[in-house]
Amino acid sequence: MSEHIVPVKVYLAIFLALLVGTALTVVAAFIDFPWRLNTIVALTIATIKATLVVLYFMHVRYGTRLVWVIVASALFWMAILFAFTFSDYFTREWLSTGY
Amino acid sequence: MIESHATTEGIHGHPALQHHFENMEQQREAGTIGMWVFLVTEIMFFGGMFLAYALYRSYYPASFASASNHLDITLGAVNTAVLIVSSFTMALAVYFTQVGKQRPQVICLALTLVLGLTFLGIKAVEYHDKYTDHLIPGRLIPSAPFGPAVQEEGQPLDHHKVHLLPGATLPQVEMFYWIYFAMTGMHALHMIIGAGLLTFLLIYSIKGRFDPEYHSPVEIVGLYWHFVDIVWIFLFPLLYLLGRHFEHG
Amino acid sequence: MQPIESFEVPVPPKVNYINAKYGLKSWLLTKDHKRIALLYLGSITFFFFIGGLYALMIRLELLTPQGDLMESTTYNKVFTQHGIIMIFFFLIPSIPATLGNFLIPMMIGAKDLAFPRINLLSWYVYLIGGIITIYALLAGGVDTGWTFYTPFSTTFSNSYVVATGLGIFINGFSSILTGLNFIVTIHTMRAPGMTWFRMPLFLWSHYATSLIMILGTPVVAITILLLAFERVSGVGIFNPALGGDPVLFQHLFWFYSHPAVYIMVLPSMGVVSELVANFSRKNIFGYSFVAFSSLAIAVFGFLVWGHHLFVASQSVYAGMIFSFLSFAVAIPSAIKVFNWTATLYKSSISYDTPMLYALGFIGLFTIGGMTGLFLASLAVDVHVSDTYFVVAHFHYIMVGGAMMGYLGGLHYWWPKISGRMYPEGWGRFSALVIFVGFNLTFLPQFVAGYLGMPRRYHAYPPEFQVFNVLSTAGASILGFGMLIPAIYFVWSMRYGRHAGSNPWNLPGLEWRTQSPPPTENFEVTPIVTWEAYEFAPPEETEVVGKFGPEPERI
Numbered sequence: 001m002s003e004h005i006v007p008v009k010v011y012l013a014i015f016l017a018l019l020v021g022t023a024l025t026v027v028a029a030f031i032d033f034p035w036r037l038n039t040i041v042a043l044t045i046a047t048i049k050a051t052l053v054v055l056y057f058m059h060v061r062y063g064t065r066l067v068w069v070i071v072a073s074a075l076f077w078m079a080i081l082f083a084f085t086f087s088d089y090f091t092r093e094w095l096s097t098g099y
Numbered sequence: 100m101i102e103s104h105a106t107t108e109g110i111h112g113h114p115a116l117q118h119h120f121e122n123m124e125q126q127r128e129a130g131t132i133g134m135w136v137f138l139v140t141e142i143m144f145f146g147g148m149f150l151a152y153a154l155y156r157s158y159y160p161a162s163f164a165s166a167s168n169h170l171d172i173t174l175g176a177v178n179t180a181v182l183i184v185s186s187f188t189m190a191l192a193v194y195f196t197q198v199g200k201q202r203p204q205v206i207c208l209a210l211t212l213v214l215g216l217t218f219l220g221i222k223a224v225e226y227h228d229k230y231t232d233h234l235i236p237g238r239l240i241p242s243a244p245f246g247p248a249v250q251e252e253g254q255p256l257d258h259h260k261v262h263l264l265p266g267a268t269l270p271q272v273e274m275f276y277w278i279y280f281a282m283t284g285m286h287a288l289h290m291i292i293g294a295g296l297l298t299f300l301l302i303y304s305i306k307g308r309f310d311p312e313y314h315s316p317v318e319i320v321g322l323y324w325h326f327v328d329i330v331w332i333f334l335f336p337l338l339y340l341l342g343r344h345f346e347h348g
Numbered sequence: 349m350q351p352i353e354s355f356e357v358p359v360p361p362k363v364n365y366i367n368a369k370y371g372l373k374s375w376l377l378t379k380d381h382k383r384i385a386l387l388y389l390g391s392i393t394f395f396f397f398i399g400g401l402y403a404l405m406i407r408l409e410l411l412t413p414q415g416d417l418m419e420s421t422t423y424n425k426v427f428t429q430h431g432i433i434m435i436f437f438f439l440i441p442s443i444p445a446t447l448g449n450f451l452i453p454m455m456i457g458a459k460d461l462a463f464p465r466i467n468l469l470s471w472y473v474y475l476i477g478g479i480i481t482i483y484a485l486l487a488g489g490v491d492t493g494w495t496f497y498t499p500f501s502t503t504f505s506n507s508y509v510v511a512t513g514l515g516i517f518i519n520g521f522s523s524i525l526t527g528l529n530f531i532v533t534i535h536t537m538r539a540p541g542m543t544w545f546r547m548p549l550f551l552w553s554h555y556a557t558s559l560i561m562i563l564g565t566p567v568v569a570i571t572i573l574l575l576a577f578e579r580v581s582g583v584g585i586f587n588p589a590l591g592g593d594p595v596l597f598q599h600l601f602w603f604y605s606h607p608a609v610y611i612m613v614l615p616s617m618g619v620v621s622e623l624v625a626n627f628s629r630k631n632i633f634g635y636s637f638v639a640f641s642s643l644a645i646a647v648f649g650f651l652v653w654g655h656h657l658f659v660a661s662q663s664v665y666a667g668m669i670f671s672f673l674s675f676a677v678a679i680p681s682a683i684k685v686f687n688w689t690a691t692l693y694k695s696s697i698s699y700d701t702p703m704l705y706a707l708g709f710i711g712l713f714t715i716g717g718m719t720g721l722f723l724a725s726l727a728v729d730v731h732v733s734d735t736y737f738v739v740a741h742f743h744y745i746m747v748g749g750a751m752m753g754y755l756g757g758l759h760y761w762w763p764k765i766s767g768r769m770y771p772e773g774w775g776r777f778s779a780l781v782i783f784v785g786f787n788l789t790f791l792p793q794f795v796a797g798y799l800g801m802p803r804r805y806h807a808y809p810p811e812f813q814v815f816n817v818l819s820t821a822g823a824s825i826l827g828f829g830m831l832i833p834a835i836y837f838v839w840s841m842r843y844g845r846h847a848g849s850n851p852w853n854l855p856g857l858e859w860r861t862q863s864p865p866p867t868e869n870f871e872v873t874p875i876v877t878w879e880a881y882e883f884a885p886p887e888e889t890e891v892v893g894k895f896g897p898e899p900e901r902i
Binding site for chain 2: 458459460461462463464524527528529531532533535536537562563564565566567569570571573574577578580581582583584585589590591592593596600603873
Binding site: 066081091 | 563599651654663665
């Protein structure tokens with residue numbers, strides 16, 4: 001079997017990290033950061049948590065390159081959807097006719 | 100690119116080997132890649148709703164913050180923890196199957212299922228609270244159209260009333276709840292499907308169908324379950340936490 | 349060393365996938381990809397006729413400038429339903445679900461697709477989606493245009509939007525399951541020696557198509573659900589009353605629907621690559637360019653959807669980006685056309701029916717593609733958007749392109765699928781009739797559109813009548829032309845000449861097994877040691893392994 005067996009203590013470490021991340025994000029939500037940092041902090045913590053789940057719980061860290069390419073492509077395509085749609089909404093005001 | 104695992108040997112051995120595969124390794128690989136490709140479709144599926152959320156949140160920050168603050172942060176956080184534990188037990192279930200320990204395998208699968216149902220139960224409580232506060236959008240429930248009470252200035256804090264931050268309007272709050280129900284509803288539907296899949300797994304697991312040689316259904320359902328967890332990992336801060344730093348008390 | 353032989357009188361093989369098991373259950377519960385392909389063939393032909401009936405009604409109404417055949421609301425339903433049926437229930441599944449399903453395992457030397465039961469499920473899902481949609485059409489129809497633009501579809505239309513949306517939503521899963529199956533199959537089930545660059549180009553284009561199905565279909569799925577949710581709840585994200593934007597629907601809708609047109613045309617391009625190489629007995633010119641161009645079309649196709657929103661209040665800056673990218677997406681398609689042409693140059697062309705369709709594709713797709721550039725150009729699009737120019741453009745691609753490839757492929761592989769040859773004379777005749785009828789139908793529409801005739805109107809100013817009369821005349825010829833193959837394909841199943849394993853005398857892997865193939869495709873998994881399109885004299889070709897029973901000599 002070419003399958004990699006992830007040891008329990010790795011799972012345990014990731015699990016605890018996820019719980020800590022959840023607590024952190026709740027605490028950070030009540031702190032009034034300047035500018036848009038609240039959103040950035042929350043999304044960063046969420047992304048780290050998601051990455052841990054993908055890499056370790058979903059075994060991508062130990063998996064083939066094909067799986068990695070599949071995951072990366074999905075994220076890239078979501079980025080396309082967001083980026084190009086926002087390119088419309090965030091530039092509409094640029095050509096304001098002033099009424 | 101991946102090299103094919105097809106061989107010219109005849110079909111042998113394992114009762115779970117399907118006739119069109121050359122060997123168990125090829126079958127396992129195909130199943131795993133298949134589930135990952137399916138998860139890509141799920142990512143794009145939820146992606147459309149995240150787009151709508153991101154767009155309108157950027158347009159109506161005060162309304163979205165007000166609406167978000169009315170959600171129960173305790174229930175949301177508890178549900179997040181519940182799903183994280185369930186992901187842990189799911190990963191353990193895969194581990195125990197890989198090392199051939201059937202009893203812990205069954206226990207972990209059962210725990211995952213129970214935790215998933217717990218999540219759904221808490222969600223049902225939350226939805227009921229929305230119903231009693233008249234926050235179900237539009238005329239989805241004709242007898243209870245959208246129309247929450249608004250917290251007036253200087254009055255004692257009423258948790259059933261929506262507190263509108265400066266710049267917030269009620270129609271945009273309704274927009275938030277429309278998106279909230281669409282996203283959490285779709286997520287809950289995926290949880291229900293996951294619970295169904297876990298039930299099947301549990302039954303087969305109790306019957307001893309999975310062993311170190313053949314356990315890809317457990318892995319594959321695990322991938323699905325972790326994905327549903329990841330969606331919630333993003334939904335929780337985006338829906339529940341975004342306005343908390345505006346509220347002081 | 350066994351040469352490929354095809355000059356004895358062929359005897360039909362005793363056991364093949366068609367007669368291996370009898371009974372309705374053996375077909376309705378089959379896991380054989382070849383039988384599933386036939387199930388799809390029957391269903392999509394059925395839906396094609398329904399879509400064709402709607403087309404007939406459109407062309408009849410447009411014979412005269414007045415709206416005298418039907419009311420405007422009825423006409424709205426007719427063109428909407430023509431679009432929905434043709435796009436979702438004919439064009440998108442057509443080549444992948446029939447030819448793709450049948451050939452992909454054979455071309456890579458596998459016994460079946462990776463997930464045979466999911467393959468069967470995809471057909472049932474397609475049927476359920478189709479039945480729900482037909483119910484919605486019979487119950488009263490839908491009049492929003494196949495594009496379902498908000499706020500008409502969410503708020504003001506009184507037609508069966510939700511039911512039709514549900515049918516399309518379910519049908520989307522059929523697409524997703526097919527694409528998923530193809531991707532996993534091509535990655536994990538190639539026979540030993542079948543490297544990526546030894547695969548026929550048909551496989552490259554189906555792989556690219558499957559990528560689009562996987563990445564795009566879910567977005568239109570959620571969009572339809574959000575549309576239904578908004579319609580049912582009375583409020584929503586596309587409704588200005590809550591601060592929503594109707595154009596957001598268009599973004600989400602076209603994010604899929606533009607790549608969808610590549611789902612419709614890429615498989616056809618794969619067929620054309622096969623036809624051009626095989627019927628000119630020459631290795632395709634620039635194999636890797638053609639292979640990578642399929643991937644490029646799939647990727648670039650996702651970056652251009654905003655060209656459908658040029659006149660929809662989209663930001664002009666976003667419009668400029670989308671316009672530039674829309675020009676860029678034409679490049680990989682042009683690369684294919686150049687490579688096909690270079691293949692034909694100084695080759696040994698045989699003008700059999702499949703080749704006629706391939707040549708038709710190359711010419712008509714080029715016209716369709718070039719008129720697309722007019723539409724990609726921001727300023728010109730303001731003038732021709734929502735006119736018959738657009739209608740003509742996409743019909744050149746979809747009918748002149750995609751359908752020609754489908755018919756060409758059907759003719760080419762018919763002997764493999766059925767074990768019989770179609771009548772060649774009738775084949776060439778109907779190809780010509782279709783070509784003439786098609787051009788007569790849609791060429792006048794370019795002119796009418798450019799002169800300003802709007803689309804989706806049941807009445808029009810009298811100065812456009814001459815174009816419409818020509819168009820309807822052409823449509824009648826086109827319809828007649830397409831009936832002929834329907835008849836002779838059915839006829840050939842009983843009376844057609846038996847085809848041997850390799851009636852065209854070609855090197856492809858699918859021709860190295862009997863016609864029709866046995867259920868497991870090959871007696872022994874082949875080991876591939878040759879490149880795709882290796883045209884060598886029969887005595888020199890080395891064939892390793894056993895590829896099926898010896899043809900019996902009479």
